[in-house]
Amino acid sequence: MALTVGLRPLTRALLRPWARVPGAALGRPAAGSGDGVRCFGSPRVLVEPDPAAGVAVMKMRNPPVNSLSLEFLTELLISLEKLENDKTFRGIIITSDCPGIFSAGLDLLEMYGRDPAHCAEYWKAVQELWLRVYLSNLVVIGAINGISPAGGCLLSLSCDYRVLANNPKYAIGLNETLLGIIAPFWFKDVLVNTIGHRAAERALQLGFLFPPSDALQVGIVDQVVPEDQVQSTARSVMAQWLAIPDHARQLTKNLVRKPTADRLLQQRDADIQNFVRFISRDSIQKSLHVYLEKLKQKKG
Numbered sequence: 549m550a551l552t553v554g555l556r557p558l559t560r561a562l563l564r565p566w567a568r569v570p571g572a573a574l575g576r577p578a579a580g581s582g583d584g585v586r587c588f589g590s591p592r593v594l595v596e597p598d599p600a601a602g603v604a605v606m607k608m609r610n611p612p613v614n615s616l617s618l619e620f621l622t623e624l625l626i627s628l629e630k631l632e633n634d635k636t637f638r639g640i641i642i643t644s645d646c647p648g649i650f651s652a653g654l655d656l657l658e659m660y661g662r663d664p665a666h667c668a669e670y671w672k673a674v675q676e677l678w679l680r681v682y683l684s685n686l687v688v689i690g691a692i693n694g695i696s697p698a699g700g701c702l703l704s705l706s707c708d709y710r711v712l713a714n715n716p717k718y719a720i721g722l723n724e725t726l727l728g729i730i731a732p733f734w735f736k737d738v739l740v741n742t743i744g745h746r747a748a749e750r751a752l753q754l755g756f757l758f759p760p761s762d763a764l765q766v767g768i769v770d771q772v773v774p775e776d777q778v779q780s781t782a783r784s785v786m787a788q789w790l791a792i793p794d795h796a797r798q799l800t801k802n803l804v805r806k807p808t809a810d811r812l813l814q815q816r817d818a819d820i821q822n823f824v825r826f827i828s829r830d831s832i833q834k835s836l837h838v839y840l841e842k843l844k845q846k847k848g
């Protein structure tokens with residue numbers, strides 16, 4: 549899939565040969581690679597390759613909460629494209645480098661007080677990340693080591709398999725209604741595909757954030773394990789998925805997922821326009837303002 553996001557100077561800058569991350573510049577070998585294989589990535593995305601296993605661990609590190617800003621989305625897209633184009637890799641594990649937080653979802657500051665052109669560019673990048681992860685030829689496993697609301701949940705749902713750390717704080721779900729906004733149809737589709745229609749209609753309307761035990765029960769994650777076993781479990785699961793011949797698995801994945809992705813692909817521009825119209829409404833901007841204030845007050 550070609551990278552189609554219209555992210556002008558930012559993308560061009562990021563497409564320069566991969567910036568070595570500070571740890572790697574100091575010669576820090578990738579975890580699990582005794583042969584000194586180096587980490588690489590970009591400022592917000594640390595990639596730890598394990599070429600022998602054909603696996604790369606992609607760590608999100610956009611502190612404090614891994615909110616999916618335009619820059620962060622761009623870096624994630626570039627990392628994914630790079631890994632997809634490198635025949636060394638057959639699978640990736642997506643996880644977080646921010647303690648206790650997988651991803652706080654879409655960056656509210658990209659949607660609040662912004663002009664329509666910015667909102668359109670942002671939404672295009674959100675669509676693009678979803679399509680790329682959801683339709684990836686690689687096996688994508690989510691090692692969910694923190695809370696994962698809204699866009700963070702969408703990212704998790706787009707993986708082929710989800711392992712969640714067993715910590716009651718690590719809730720996961722599409723909580724958009726709690727913010728006074730709505731989950732777009734393609735967020736909804738992915739949730740319905742995962743947990744079924746009835747469970748999804750309740751979860752979406754009530755903005756449920758499922759703690760691990762409930763998340764497992766409803767099927768929004770596939771496995772819940774002690775926090776210190778999330779990465780090793782993701783690795784074991786990956787080995788199981790990689791035991792299947794790539795072409796058969798990829799064609800099957802496409803067969804199952806393409807109809808859902810096509811619903812967006814057939815109306816991407818209209819979806820962007822709907823988003824911009826919706827998010828620009830005074831009432832929605834007001835809801836976002838109230839929610840952001842609540843987040844601030846929680847601190848003080």
Ligand SMILES: CCCCCCCCC/C=C/C(=O)SCCNC(=O)CCNC(=O)[C@H](O)C(C)(C)COP(=O)(O)OP(=O)(O)OC[C@H]1O[C@@H](n2cnc3c(N)ncnc32)[C@H](O)[C@@H]1OP(=O)(O)O
Nearest residue numbers: 613615652653654655656657697698699730822823826843
């Ligand atoms: C028709 C078409 C229809 C289309 C209709 C539109 C569709 C939109 C779909 C939207 C999808 C989404 O993902 S919307 C995003 C949903 N996300 C959320 O609700 C999560 C909100 N955040 C939280 O609950 C918490 O921050 C949480 C993640 C648990 C971490 O709590 P902590 O106590 O550790 O940290 P906090 O102090 O709260 O946060 C640290 C700082 O990060 C900021 N922050 C937190 N989450 C943020 C976020 N998502 N975006 C930006 N900034 C965020 C806080 O304001 C703080 O900023 P400072 O005070 O400056 O330090």
